Amino acid sequence: MEIDALKEKARQVRRDIVQMVYDAKCGHPGGSLSAVELLCSLYYNAAKVNPKNPKDESRDRIIYSKGHACPALYAILGDLGFFPKSEFKKFRKLGGLLQGHSDIAVPGVEMSAGSLGMGLSFAHGMALARDIDRKNHYVYAFLGDGECQEGQVWEAAMTAGSMKTRNFIAIIDRNQIQNDDFVKKTKDLSPLVEKWKAFNWHTIKVENGHDFEEILSALEDAKKLDGPVAIIANTRKGYGVSFMELNPKFHGMAPSDEEFKKAMEELK
Amino acid sequence: MSSEAFEATRTGYGRGLLAAGKKNENIVSLEADLGASCKTAEFKTEFPERSFNLGISEQDMICTAAGMAAEGKIAFAATFSIFTERAFEQIRNSVARQNLDVKIMGSHSGLHTGEDGSSAQTVEDISIYRTLPNMNVVVPADFVEGEAATLAAAETSGPFYLRFGRNKTPVIYDENYKFELGKGSILKDGSDITIIACGVLVSESLKAAEILEKDGISARVVNMSSIKPIDSELIEKCANETELIVTAEDHSIIGGLGSAVAEVLSERRPTRLVRIGVQDVFGESGSPEELYKKYGLDAESISEKLKEEVK
Numbered sequence: 001m002e003i004d005a006l007k008e009k010a011r012q013v014r015r016d017i018v019q020m021v022y023d024a025k026c027g028h029p030g031g032s033l034s035a036v037e038l039l040c041s042l043y044y045n046a047a048k049v050n051p052k053n054p055k056d057e058s059r060d061r062i063i064y065s066k067g068h069a070c071p072a073l074y075a076i077l078g079d080l081g082f083f084p085k086s087e088f089k090k091f092r093k094l095g096g097l098l099q100g101h102s103d104i105a106v107p108g109v110e111m112s113a114g115s116l117g118m119g120l121s122f123a124h125g126m127a128l129a130r131d132i133d134r135k136n137h138y139v140y141a142f143l144g145d146g147e148c149q150e151g152q153v154w155e156a157a158m159t160a161g162s163m164k165t166r167n168f169i170a171i172i173d174r175n176q177i178q179n180d181d182f183v184k185k186t187k188d189l190s191p192l193v194e195k196w197k198a199f200n201w202h203t204i205k206v207e208n209g210h211d212f213e214e215i216l217s218a219l220e221d222a223k224k225l226d227g228p229v230a231i232i233a234n235t236r237k238g239y240g241v242s243f244m245e246l247n248p249k250f251h252g253m254a255p256s257d258e259e260f261k262k263a264m265e266e267l268k
Numbered sequence: 269m270s271s272e273a274f275e276a277t278r279t280g281y282g283r284g285l286l287a288a289g290k291k292n293e294n295i296v297s298l299e300a301d302l303g304a305s306c307k308t309a310e311f312k313t314e315f316p317e318r319s320f321n322l323g324i325s326e327q328d329m330i331c332t333a334a335g336m337a338a339e340g341k342i343a344f345a346a347t348f349s350i351f352t353e354r355a356f357e358q359i360r361n362s363v364a365r366q367n368l369d370v371k372i373m374g375s376h377s378g379l380h381t382g383e384d385g386s387s388a389q390t391v392e393d394i395s396i397y398r399t400l401p402n403m404n405v406v407v408p409a410d411f412v413e414g415e416a417a418t419l420a421a422a423e424t425s426g427p428f429y430l431r432f433g434r435n436k437t438p439v440i441y442d443e444n445y446k447f448e449l450g451k452g453s454i455l456k457d458g459s460d461i462t463i464i465a466c467g468v469l470v471s472e473s474l475k476a477a478e479i480l481e482k483d484g485i486s487a488r489v490v491n492m493s494s495i496k497p498i499d500s501e502l503i504e505k506c507a508n509e510t511e512l513i514v515t516a517e518d519h520s521i522i523g524g525l526g527s528a529v530a531e532v533l534s535e536r537r538p539t540r541l542v543r544i545g546v547q548d549v550f551g552e553s554g555s556p557e558e559l560y561k562k563y564g565l566d567a568e569s570i571s572e573k574l575k576e577e578v579k
Contacts, residue, residue: 063335104338104366110338111335111338111362111366112361112362112365112366114361115357115358115361117327118327118331118358118361118362119331121327121328121329121330121331121332121334121335121358122331122332122334122335122338122362123335124328124332124335125331125332125333125334125335125336125337125338125339125343126335126336126338126339127335128320128332128335128336129296129335129336129338129339129340129341130339132296132317132318132341133339151327152325152327152328152331152358155322155323155325155327155328156325156328156331156332158323158325159322159323159325159328159332162323
């Protein structure tokens with residue numbers, strides 16, 4: 001997909017995120033909005049997915065570990081046709097398909113998430129299974145930066161770094177904010193790139209994780225490297241809606257009626 | 269009891285894993301630096317490409333196993349039972365919630381672990397794992413059943429927690445034994461009381477029944493290795509046929525076999541119940557024999573207690 005078309009997708013995905021969380025009256029807009037360009041780059045360009053056959057053996061696996069920020073994932077999967085967009089209205093509602101945290105019952109979702117820190121291990125298990133079966137698809141793990149405070153992330157990083165697992169790419173959405181506050185005020189992760197490097201991963205830093213050209217180029221480079229690759233992408237939590245941007249309040253809160261109107265106006 | 273032979277149930281795991289691996293190429297073995305203790309060596313020698321040592325990181329091991337299971341593998345993940353508990357939330361959220369083919373092997377369970385002391389002596393694992401939806405919980409009574417239950421887990425879809433012991437214990441079954449998930453079995457019949465036991469306490473209960481026999485008390489002994497699903501019909505039948513039900517386990521009396529049997533009895537046929545097990549305390553260092561005597565889990569203590577109960 002061309003950059004202009006991707007930008008248009010990103011705008012629509014942001015509208016769907018805000019609408020979903022507003023309709024549900026709860027959910028996690030901040031970490032969804034920060035992940036939009038990274039996820040769009042994967043799903044519309046870099047990764048091979050098959051909405052007609054979500055379990056296509058040859059598909060690339062995208063393991064979304066920051067499951068609270070599922071509105072972004074659902075918006076894209078719905079747009080790609082993995083399930084009808086009419087499900088958006090039932091997000092977080094009894095009997096709806098779209099659970100409050102991403103769930104494997106949803107076509108296109110590879111892992112039930114919700115507890116942080118588990119996705120990298122899970123993705124690595126999928127990569128090891130692939131290597132036993134001598135297949136060549138890529139396995140992507142999509143993590144938040146706050147999530148990297150979980151010890152299990154580093155257990156898995158050490159395992160994959162030590163095994164030199166190929167075609168295995170972690171994407172870290174470095175949106176700077178966790179549930180309560182800024183990451184650096186809570187438990188500073190810096191230097192994050194160097195940490196991944198020290199665990200024997202290739203690292204690629206994306207200075208602007210909202211710039212499609214830079215993200216796509218990083219993904220293309222990552223696919224050519226032998227061994228695990230961590231793409232650390234600087235993003236801004238709540239990006240695209242002025243009053244949500246870098247505002248810890250919108251980690252897990254729905255906009256009010258007024259805020260909703262203002263957000264949708266900005267995302268026109 | 270068929271013979272004087274002794275063997276550890278964890279050795280049965282090693283045998284079962286190897287046999288399962290030979291039958292099905294989707295079987296993979298994961299461990300967290302305790303492969304030798306969990307008896308995975310023969311599988312590793314036979315199938316090196318299907319063996320993974322994740323190092324000392326149980327949370328990573330469990331979710332790696334879950335990822336492999338999501339790709340169609342049947343993943344056996346082995347460590348000491350206490351360290352499986354370190355990954356409890358991973359087991360809940362990555363394994364049980366997604367109903368994946370991960371078979372968790374917990375070795376060195378209970379006070380029978382002995383000299384290592386209370387840090388390793390899990391007395392709560394049965395309790396916590398049986399509360400998880402989709403999870404099957406099996407506690408083999410001997411080496412033969414250890415192998416049979418491992419094979420059964422390989423051939424039954426869904427998550428399992430298999431509980432094994434460190435030390436050698438009497439071999440009860442012969443090689444023709446067939447394990448059936450959800451079924452208990454009467455090893456010795458009796459008309460006064462029924463002792464429903466699991467794990468090492470099955471052989472201790474058989475010995476206790478022999479002692480009781482000399483005092484004119486006829487005790488039935490049931491091996492309830494399948495704790496979840498549990499054999500409710502058999503429990504109800506025993507309650508109909510004997511006046512007192514006794515449970516016996518090397519595990520806390522809270523939440524384990526005793527509680528599982530109490531749940532069945534109180535709903536289906538209220539019956540007086542005596543729970544033999546660890547009385548809401550942690551263990552300590554000592555030989556398994558010394559510990560069993562001190563904590564009331566050996567045949568003599570069981571028979572003494574039951575003599576008082578039927579007075």
